[in-house]
Amino acid sequence: MALTHARTAEPAPPGFPDWSHTARQAAEAVPDQAIDAFCRALNHVSAAQLYLTDNPRLARPLRPTDVKETPCGHWGVCPPVNYMLAHLGPLTARRPAGCEVLILHGAGHAGPSALAHAYLNGTLRLTGDGPGWSMPELRALIAGFPHPERFGGEITPLIPGVRHTGGQLGPALAVAQGMVLDAPHRLVVPLVGDGELETGATAAAWLARRALHGSGDHGAVLPVVLANGMKMGGPSLLAGMSEDEVRGYFIGLGYEPLIHDGADLPGFRRLLAEAFSRLRPLGTTGRQPVLVLTMPKGHTGPQQVAGRQIAGTPAVHKTPLKDPRRDEAEFEALEAWLASYRPVELFTTQGRPTDLVRQALPGPAREPETTRPSASLDSQHSRPWPDASAVIRERATNKAFRLFSPDELASNRLQLSTGGSLPPWAVEILNEEICHGWLQGYTETGRDALLATYEAFAPVNTSLLIQHLKHRRLRYLTGQGGLPSVNYLITSLGWHNIYTHQNPGLVSSMLESEDGFVHVYTPADATRAAAVLALMLAGRDRVNFLITDKHPGPSFPPAPFRDELTDGAAVWPHLSHRGLPDLVLASAGDVPARELSTAATLLRRSHPEVKVRYLHINDLSVLGPAPRWPYALTNQTFSRLFGTDTPVLMAVPTRPGTVRALLAARGETSRFHVVGYQEPSRPTTPEGLLEHCGLSAAALSARAALMIKEHCG
Template sequence: MALTTKRVADPAPPGFPDWSYAARQAAEVVPDQAIDACWRALNHLSAAQLYLTDNARLARPLRPADVKETPCGHWGVCPPVNYMLAHLGPLTAWRPAGSELLVLHGAGHAGPSALAHAYLGGSLHLTGNGPGCSMPELRALITGFPHPERFGGEITSLIPGVRHTGGQLGPALAIAQGMALDAPHRLVVPLIGDGELETGATAAAWLARRALHGSGEHGAVLPVVLANGLKMGGPSLLADMNQDEVRAYFTGLGYEPLIHDGADLPGFRQMLADALTRQRPLGEPARQPMIVLTMPKGHTGPERVADRQIAGTPAVHKTPLKSPRHNNAEFAALAAWLASYRPAELFTTQGRPTDLVRQALPGPTAEPGTRPSAPHASQQLQSWPDVSAVVRERAASGAFRLFSPDEIASNRLAVTTDDALPPWATEILNEEICHGWLQGYTETGRDALLATYEAFAPVNTSLLVQHLKHRRLRYLTGQGGLPSVNYLITSLGWRNTYTHQNPGLVSSMLETEDGFVHVYTPADATRAAAVLAVMLAGNDRVNFLITDKHPGPAFPPDPFRDELTDGAAIWSHLSHHGRPHLVLASAGDIPARELTTAATLLRRSHPEIKIRYLHVNDLAVLGPAPHWPYALDERTFTRMFGTDTLVLMAVPTHPAPVRALLAARGETSRFHVVGYREPSRPTTPEGLLEHCGLSAAALSARAALMIKEHSG
């Protein structure tokens, strides 16, 4: 039943879509029977994918041979997700002119649901004959599940219409907020599981909305909590709260909760229309509507088989019936379960959804907004002298956001002329929310930058790894061209306290061996600004720019063009002619400062030693091609590093991932990589450099020793 409080909605601001119009039009044109039929069709296809090999319409009585030998997949979350998809479809079809409705799957286990929805919408392509609905396509959908080499059994971007890989547990609400930023035409509906509700990222995202007040003209977010009572292994924490407590919880967070169990379909449609009537832009301080759908997990599935209780237990999470092909009681339960959806009413003999079902399916959806054109990199090199200027210049072009966990001023980013932040810059003391906003913003075609302390960035490691998977799969389906994910990593541990020393994020990113990853390590502030400009103008990359916020030496600009295009370049002003005894290679500004000084010391103390100096601007180019698509080719690598010359390399990261990149090229002995090494106790910046062997004196001594040992 629905539990709401009627009130008169305040008028929507000018230019904000009248989403109640979509609800009114859908109510007039699409009957309740169509919504119910669409829900039954989605539920039937979800269950059929788990269990059937044939007889998808139940055109004849079910036989054991129609059932999979080993059922697999997730059932429990599908019915409430399907219920929402069936109700949102008509709203998408009747959305106001120029508007857009996006659904975000926070429940990653609803893979069968997403595949079923894509099939009914005609966007799935399974048999090689093009997307569309047909009996061969329908048979391929159920027989091939979980489609291990095509789609997978869970929510991924390989499935048409999916914009967030559900395995990235926690940030769906924040990503939805990021999608709505600067997009007043857009309504985003995240479907949030009550298990996901327990994560820190989701818990923070409810409150995070307040950080966006007055930050521009935004779209709307209508959160839907799938309060089905269970997470994977048992009752969810939300299930321990009665409805008064649930209402008080979300009311205290600044929302207007509308609670419904889904049993009264016309009542739910009216409640959804009420929510849309009250919908307001994300940045407004007024209370926002949200929906709490208390439909039980696994609803419409088997209640009980023999003496085993199924409904209301963790058994509904995956396959409620474990072996119906070989267990008579389970087979009978499966046959009754599937027959309860009356599939012959839902699908034609050609495998297409019937006219009744089609009335509730969404119409064509507008593509995410396109980004403005950015200046060419060569122009950026001339006109943007520092990082702050690059950020301000990019913001002036529009469709850009800067997110930071309360560290914009601390990171010395001058984004405004006074103490107030501009509307396009937002701070919230939560790394995960910043990432969620950045991910949602870029996923909808706009540029964004996350600026953070080096030591705190590793909080987002898991989110980034999962998003890399999402981007990789999206790219494979031909959906490339999205703006890059950009991290500005500063307040480096080399200058910071013991608790603020951790370069682990980029180590983890390099260890993924993902060709989309770029770890930029420019030698000075001018180079960092140019790199950032290129990052913000690019597509399909996940970029990390490591740069010190403190003033440092500036190096001759001549080699930088090659550093930017190739990822590394020889610095001729520090190099001898001819074949060197030793190659010195720096990556990052602090290593460049120390290693260039070490080169000068080495020239004075050992004038007989010939050196070649080079700087690496992107650590990813050290890996081998074709695995790393932007790698130095073998000829260039040999020209820089030689084939048997000793190399001393100084990096701002942990040395191990750099060694791994080189080892993949077969370079396991002549490269000596020096980088961050965890100190056992607090020390000074100078003491940390000494501890790691990265001071100029230590590097000079190390170089001389390498030559001596090699010649001896």
């Protein structure tokens, strides 16, 4: 049922799109019958993908041979998703001039729905470059599902129009918020499952919008909760709440809940128009609308088969009918199920949507147009190097930039304004996942962003980043490259922190992903870190992690830095002997550079006869082999730097095993001794941690001397 009481909508701010006019236009231009036909078409194509090999519009009686040997895929969430897509289509088609509407799939299990929507929208191509609407295309879509080599059965950017990989469970609402920041022309509608409401990322995102008050001019987010009652294995927590409790829950969060079960199509259209009239920019005070659609999971599917209950049980999550090709009762149920959509009214003999369906279609989505400043090595070397704070402030002056942080900007010693106050382009909220969701949404829509965080807390986002790497990889395969890079500034390192704040695990996981988009930057000092940060913010199609200590440290001669940037590693002449070395010393990161450079000086004094080559690694990812790592050191450059049989002592700020794995992939398993973070058994001092890890200057010098003795016999 619909919400019975409604507030008087407050006036929209000047310049904010008139979304209520959009709703009125759609109501006048598109009859209810067209919305219903569009919804039936989506449901039919979704179900047909799970079950059929032929006869896509049921132009003749269904035969067992039309049914797949092994039905597979997910049905349950498709009907409520399709219901929303059908109602949003006419609104999207009539959006205000210069505006855009983006729909975000929160859960990945609506893959058949996303494919059906792409087909009906005319953007899907399966059989070549011909028309998107044709009977060969429709047959290929249905018979080929789940298209394991082309699309897969889940929500991925391989499906046209998809901007968020649904398997990344939880952050859809935060990603939607990130998409509308600094974009007043944009409306994003995240479809959030009631199971997804149980995740920490979604739970925090409702409250997170309060952190955006006064942070600029933004677009609008219209969250839609698909309260279908079921998770994968049973009832959701939301399903155990009464309507009054659901209403009270969202009102307490600062929203205006509009609740409907989808049974009354004209009533739902009126409710959706009401929601559009209440849209306000993200970050403004006052209640925002949230739609709660209580349509049951698997709605319009079979209720019972041969006395077995299907509706309202976990059976609707995937394929409700397991073997209709051979089971007579299930075959009859499938035939009645598909026939209930009356597909001959929805598709012509050529596989085109009928005129009635086409009245409700949204039309192809538009890619946003963005302009971004660019930087190059030459431009960075033509001016003095600023510190990281100056780089961030300068990038912010060029607009289309956001800095997100979990309440740690001051702690990380980032000075963003002369008065010490937080500028509007910087937002803090004590939640790593929300910061990542905002970052992801902002960059996905073509703008630069940076997430600054403590090293120890960054690993909270490991799963989100792994999923987003998958999303970016697939997006790139479709030719949709050119997105701004995902940038993490990781500081407050464990080398200077307390026991509970010691965990370099995020970059270890990122390197273990062996994803060529990943770069882990480990500059030697603050000026190098600032220059690396400037290049990160100007780059595209990368996922960058900059590891730099917030505490002051030594500065090193700048001459080798250009090679450190271009190659990822370079020799430091001021610490190296001429000719072939007896030992190679290699540092990565500022704390290791401080300790290992001191060790090199100690070694010169204690072993003046030993020839040393010292080099610094600015990007750990270059140590891996090509082509797995596209920016890897060439074999020739690797040999020039590290030699071919010379022992190497390498000091890194990460766990050493990750770096050893990169070297082992090159076949280097014996002559490299890698020293890095090792978990202490109890709290210790920064000096004690260095000693525990063998990373103090004294320990490194002693280890170097031992390696020389072992190598020279």
